[in-house]
Amino acid sequence: MKFLLFLFLVVCSLCIADRVLAQISDRRYTYDSLLVGDRITPAVSSVMMPKSYTEVILSNALLTTNTYFTQDHVSINMNQRYTYLINTLQVTHGISESGRFNVGLDFSYRTGRQDIDAKSSPLKVLGNDNKGLIQYERAITSVGIRARYLPFMTNNFVVQQTFYIPLGAASNQSMFLGDNRYALNTQLLYNYLISRKMFLFVQADILVRFRDARANADFTNPINVYTSYLLTKHIFPFALIGMTNAWDYNFDHTRQFFTYGVGLQYQYNTMFTINLFYSDVFSGENSNRWKTFNLGIRKVF
Known part of the structure; x- marks a missing residue:
């Protein structure tokens, strides 16, 4: 009797898994049919989400400097x-x-x-090494409210606007982390197909x-211009x-x-890239x- 119950549960689980996989496959087929050309997503996405689809990007950027230009x-x-x-989580939903x-x-x-040591390892930011330390801070610094839209009939030109709300704006911690003021960022994103396998991606903020x-x-x-x-x-x-001014x-x-800069994007499928x-x-x-140094993961649900 226990064996029959176990067998029944296994069959039910397989049926549910098969149904879930079929729904995922159907959604990916629909998503693929709506895409226009290939896209790279270095630190920003210019891919419009169809209604009910959600894009999640986790961007992890390590920035370091010990040199200054006069x-x-x-x-x-x-x-x-x-x-x-800088770890940034971006969630975008098609409505x-x-x-x-x-x-x-x-x-x-x-x-x-x-x-204090200009030759110290940038990877020290990941740990709690006190040797040579002058200042160390970490915090959730801001929340951004964002809109992404197509202003014209073409799908190649996308506008994205984000209003940033600082958390703890008046603190010295947020000032040191460089994210302590209300801000508005407008991004103009343009994709241009040069040939069947080569394209340009232009980003102006x-x-x-x-x-x-x-x-x-x-x-x-x-x-920034990407090829x-x-x-x-x-x-x-x-x-x-x-170029930045x-x-x-x-x-x-x-x-x-x-x-x-140089980079590499691995696209497991159109809904999952690294x-x-x-x-x-x-x-x-x-x-x-x-x-x-930037590592980004993109997943569409």
Whole structure:
């Protein structure tokens, strides 16, 4: 009798699993039929979610610097090292029948470390090593309310806007982590197919950080161009070149830097990808030479 009961439970479990897998397969088939071309998602997604679909991206960026570019573009050693680990969870949901409008939430968790030794390992930000430590902070720093939409009939041009709400805005902890003000970021995302296997992805941001009790408003405009090649249906190597300009509230130019980078995206299928890349600031004015290592995971449900 127990054996028959066990057999019945096994059969029921297999039937439920088969049904669930069939539903997943149907949703992926529907999702694939609505996609237009391939996409890379280095640290931002330009893929519109159809109604009832949800995209989840976990981006993990390690930024480190011990060098500064002067106003004359001369590189000097800072005699210290600053390292930040920025973990960002982005959830985007399709709400319109046309698939032309998405809403989302972003959550940012940051860890920051300042070391007296410029040659110290950036990986110290992951632990609690007190040797050479000047300052160490970590916190959930902000929540972002986001909209992603298609302003025109073409699917190649996507606009994404995020309003960031700082958590603990007045604290020295949030100031050190660099996420202590209300801000609005508008991202213009454009995909262009060069050939059957090669395409461009252009990202231009307009970030406005609003005035608070400690600082005036400022504006940052990073522009990045990515070139990607479909090596196989699963592997997309890519390269990037970028420029960032920043201004204060009077629109006086305050800093500028130029970036290059390389990356690789592994696409298990259109609903699950892993993305990693490295970038380096190779020239600048009144700016740090940041080196960035990024690992991102994207899943659509």
